[in-house]
Amino acid sequence: MNAAPLARRPLGCLKASLRQARQHRMFARCMATDADADADADADADPGLPTQQLPPPEHDFFRITDRKTKTLRTAFAVYPPTTIAGTPSIAAAPKNVLGSLHALQIAKMDPTGARTALFAKTRDAAKPGDVLMVTHRRGGEPFAGVVLSIRRRGIDTAVLLRNHLGKVGVEMWFKVYNKNVAGVEIVKRRAKRARRARLTYLRKPKHDMGSVEDLVHAWKKSRKVFSSGKGGAGAAGAKGKGGKAAVAGRKK
Amino acid sequence: MAPRLPAGCWRQLPIRPAPSATTTTATTAATTAATTTPSHHARLFTTTPTAAVKYGWSTLPARARPHRFNQVTSGLPAPSTGPAAALKRKEHSTPVRAGVLATKKGMTVFMGRTGARIACTVLQLDRVQTVLNKTRRTHGYWAVQVGMGARQAGNVTAPLLGYYEAKGIAPKEVLAEFRVRDERGLLPVGVQLLPDWFHVGQRVDVRSNSRGQGFAGGMKRHGFSGQEASHGNSLNHRTIGSAGPSQGSGSRVLPGKKMPGRMGNERVTVQNLPVLLVDNELGIVVVKGCVAGPKGTVVKVQDAVKKDPPADEFIEKTKNMLKERFPEAEAHLQAARERHMELKEARRNRTIEDIMSQGVKVSEEHADAIEDIIAATAKEDAADRVRA
Known part of the structure; x- marks a missing residue:
């Protein structure tokens, strides 16, 4: 060891040892506070815990057997999934959650059930090939047309109507449960049930129905005749109930 | 050999040889005088601070002096690298609360009262439980491990069976971790998180794996334009063409070159989706818009990183609800x-x-x-x- 520095710095060793001592003291202080803090936290964390040992919570055992000897190798406690943190809880989440959500929403958007009945898969409901008239809350003129297809998707159920406006074929989708669709009325039923779910062939010139204007006109006329006794409030079926053929999907 | 002392140092010493002596001899003479002559001992232990470190008393060159140069205690600012700095840096982009695991059940629409139609995704929470708290001291960061679903014990490995045994919970189908900002984000272990962990209107980030597309070519995978249909093109209509310049640029393919390969099935985060509906009975959270992956995929839902965290009152409320529902936890x-x-x-x-x-x-x-x-x-x- 080199003694020269010691001789030049006679207090060097003392200083070093003092520094060490200081550091050690700080370290010790840290440790002490830490241990105390932990003890406090423990005491705070479970004041309600009884001092005696708790009974083991309910569980089953899962046995792991040896493949060759078929004897028990080991076993583990397996807790039941119905109990969560010692409290009984709901079992598995419901399966058909999308269906339930649709039902909830439909009940909210269509409390009378008229729209649901109009597009249900029943005899009296609207079918592809029928002529419908939809009153939209925003676009002034009601849109009438023949039903090409009904897309049933719960709350998102929609219907595709086709008409000719000025010799141009026009198709429009309407969301059945949307608030913007103010009313849906059956103008004319198809004489014979279509044997297709989607009447895409109606777009071909050979099968195209053309404009349904005359059908709508005739229907309005007949409604005027029927409703004339009640004060003639029949124009476009704004308020009154339609005839038997016109199942009103109106809710307002 | 001991290094030379600077003149300014030894001149301070009380034991001083004759002023006529040269610097080199003076050093050796000083040491010998200090050790040998007893008459100077009294002056050696003087309390006058003429020979302290701050007066330049050192035997080592300044650079080699052993001082605690890299400590906060030496007056330096806290280091800008390292684990603590990394945590600090990521603090603002780490959510305050843990998230939940859910299953994508499908998409539907949300019809508004005024005719609005919003496309939305239904996420279902199936027996979501907290499994583990990860702490800075033990694991190096703050996080909550969360499990979802249930798995038959026979389909779980022995080490995991022991893990669940120690937690007192049934084996879970999926486990995932949610980083949280600090210890305030930690939750009691074993409690169930229900959809009302979120509130309607808040924004969430949803992470899931996208639908796997298999091995896809450059056109589909990276949107390359392909090659000509005619002008003498033969059998190379959808190939990617050149992979890079030739000899002048090293005749190599640069790292990261976009090429055909496996597409999809990678993690996709959709940020800031508003929560439209929360239903404990059905166990669902409905978020606006779409979420990556097919139906049945596992998604992670957590408070949005790029929005303010939920109000403190709400955070308190959710924590209290856990305590009320699971007092025995x-x-x-x-x-x-x-x-x-x-x-x-x-x-x-x-x-x-x-x-x-x-x-x-x-x-x-x-x-x-x-x-x-x-x-x-x-x-x-x-x-x-x-x-x-």
């Missing part, structure tokens, strides 16, 4: 831990069979409580029958 965890230690010891000593034959011991208080509950339910049933 802590006691249950403690009991499960004790049971785990007991069983672990038994497994080690190969006496597990004895414990299994004993079954689960139920204390008298426990049994009394169960009997009380049974009696109460029987009474209720009887009352119902009378009413009917």
